Amino acid sequence: MGRGGETMKSAQEAKADQNYQAALTELLYQLADDDFIIAFRGSEWLGLAPHIEEDVAFSSINQDTMGHAAIYYQLLEDLGQGDADALAHGREASQRKNAVLLEEVNGPGHYLKKPLYDWAFAVVRHYFYAQAKKIRIESLKNSSYQPLADAAVKINMELYYHLLHWKTWFTQLATAKGEAPERMKNAIEKVSADMGGVLALGPKEEEMAALGLIESEEVLTQRWNREMEKVFAPLPMSLPAVEMKRGDGRSGVHTSDLDSALTTLSEVYKQDPVASW
Amino acid sequence: MSTTLSYDRLSEEEKHAHFMERIEQGDKIEADDWMPDEYRMTLIKLISMHGISEIMGALPEKEWVPKAPSLRRKLGIMAKVQDEMGHGQLLLRVAEDLMKPLGKTREEIMQDLFRGDLKFHNVFHMPAPTWGDAGLIGWLVDGAAIITQTNMLKASYGPYARALKRICAEEVFHAQHGEAIIMALAEGTEEQRALIQDAIDRWWESLLMFFGPASSSTTGASKQDTTIKYRIRTKTNEELRQAFLDKYIPRVLSLGLTIPDETLHYDKEKGKWAYRQPDWNKFKEIVRNNGPKSKDRLDLRITAYENNAWVREALSPDGAVV
Numbered sequence A: 001m002g003r004g005g006e007t008m009k010s011a012q013e014a015k016a017d018q019n020y021q022a023a024l025t026e027l028l029y030q031l032a033d034d035d036f037i038i039a040f041r042g043s044e045w046l047g048l049a050p051h052i053e054e055d056v057a058f059s060s061i062n063q064d065t066m067g068h069a070a071i072y073y074q075l076l077e078d079l080g081q082g083d084a085d086a087l088a089h090g091r092e093a094s095q096r097k098n099a100v101l102l103e104e105v106n107g108p109g110h111y112l113k114k115p116l117y118d119w120a121f122a123v124v125r126h127y128f129y130a131q132a133k134k135i136r137i138e139s140l141k142n143s144s145y146q147p148l149a150d151a152a153v154k155i156n157m158e159l160y161y162h163l164l165h166w167k168t169w170f171t172q173l174a175t176a177k178g179e180a181p182e183r184m185k186n187a188i189e190k191v192s193a194d195m196g197g198v199l200a201l202g203p204k205e206e207e208m209a210a211l212g213l214i215e216s217e218e219v220l221t222q223r224w225n226r227e228m229e230k231v232f233a234p235l236p237m238s239l240p241a242v243e244m245k246r247g248d249g250r251s252g253v254h255t256s257d258l259d260s261a262l263t264t265l266s267e268v269y270k271q272d273p274v275a276s277w
Numbered sequence B: 001m002s003t004t005l006s007y008d009r010l011s012e013e014e015k016h017a018h019f020m021e022r023i024e025q026g027d028k029i030e031a032d033d034w035m036p037d038e039y040r041m042t043l044i045k046l047i048s049m050h051g052i053s054e055i056m057g058a059l060p061e062k063e064w065v066p067k068a069p070s071l072r073r074k075l076g077i078m079a080k081v082q083d084e085m086g087h088g089q090l091l092l093r094v095a096e097d098l099m100k101p102l103g104k105t106r107e108e109i110m111q112d113l114f115r116g117d118l119k120f121h122n123v124f125h126m127p128a129p130t131w132g133d134a135g136l137i138g139w140l141v142d143g144a145a146i147i148t149q150t151n152m153l154k155a156s157y158g159p160y161a162r163a164l165k166r167i168c169a170e171e172v173f174h175a176q177h178g179e180a181i182i183m184a185l186a187e188g189t190e191e192q193r194a195l196i197q198d199a200i201d202r203w204w205e206s207l208l209m210f211f212g213p214a215s216s217s218t219t220g221a222s223k224q225d226t227t228i229k230y231r232i233r234t235k236t237n238e239e240l241r242q243a244f245l246d247k248y249i250p251r252v253l254s255l256g257l258t259i260p261d262e263t264l265h266y267d268k269e270k271g272k273w274a275y276r277q278p279d280w281n282k283f284k285e286i287v288r289n290n291g292p293k294s295k296d297r298l299d300l301r302i303t304a305y306e307n308n309a310w311v312r313e314a315l316s317p318d319g320a321v322v
């Protein structure tokens, strides 16, 4: 059973323990797919942010986040799951483990044509996600899988700035004059309805915690709620209960938004998956 | 007694003469220094056009950022396009400082762009329909940009020269990024190689146009004489175009690619490349926002601008409640 406290130093060691490997790869797919798809959605914003300074900052965050996804896919490759690029570009929607919230389109329109993207939704989704990711990463720093714990230390440094960035936007818009607070309220409702899917660790949740890969979903969710309560306290709005209205992405449940995202992001890759690009 | 000239006591002519003396000695002019109106206006136009071109220049590549075919390429093109936005930001700040005495702000720059009064670079009006274009833009468009920008590294206007120094350092990475994409395609399958040739065929004329007409007689307008007079640049448009051809023709040919100009050859006597002139009337139309993608790309920016009006309102100084 659980290897309580003991660490797995390498992919080699992890692969020798089937239960361990199964829970570990499950967790890595969630981490990789979450970052990959939100970085994709973020990259669609390029050139469309509220001002040029934000365009620069936002694309830097997307780039970091795509880099984090690449780290996780590489860890999966090391565990024998296949080529990292194929994992990122070649898997069907039903094989993806990202939360449904993160695949959702940025708003009406297309990234090249009449994009009526919703900045309030972008801020709330990215802020809630960055906070959840921060809590997860803090826990992963003590993961029993050493290569993942090492990755968490590196990711944590960049994440600090992401969280600060989105928190600043969040409080600024929530407390502004004009229509901003109303738009933020709507975005908070919308994001909360699916935020449960981000906080979920999926069907192997118990094994993950028992094997010391990450703390339990319950503990992590409590921490997230505590952080949110602090931020919401002075605001003229409250945080609704988080739900998982449109299904559990961790179990492969997804929306058509993911299908169209995958079509776009793998368009060139699929022209010739074996070619070197 | 102080040797510092008291500008207040000088006549306009004396100020001008002193200014010219300074730049001829290689002195750098700073934002708060006295400068001739013509100098200020030339810089505002040049730098805001440069800055806005960096920003509009992100749009042809925008299409390919989400579509880049591997994690490494996704990261590479994301970094590259982020740099371009950063260049735009840096340059617009330089332009804003120059506009301050005129009571103008970035808002005016954006409105000028939307109205079509502020032009952006001809290459960014062109379509980029394949991944081959993503490579070619980095390789040859950024390659051309390095040549025009290094030409201004010693610009007499200090803030512009310093911005260019940083920009040029990053442009080198862009050209390497583009070259790496092109190399991978060149060493790839038939279909991949075809992507590059197709891109070169479509981009060649725009690349020649990139450096502008050889003289104002070609299109009726060229700022090159003024910018040379004020030591903002050193070489002429044609000299820059020749430097580009010197550098890139051998590289294009060495990849087994062809250039869509059968008249192209090196004229040993003149020590110059002879090439078929691009259609300069087409150039004029393109920079007047009548290029194939001018309207679409302006539309993207205008849509975003209008769609985010509520955010600007929220950020305005009297916007916050708390």
Ligand SMILES: [Fe+2]
Pocket: B054, B083, B084, B087, B167, B171
């Ligand atoms: Fe640039």
Ligand SMILES: [Fe+2]
Pocket: B084, B142, B145, B170, B171, B174
């Ligand atoms: Fe560049």
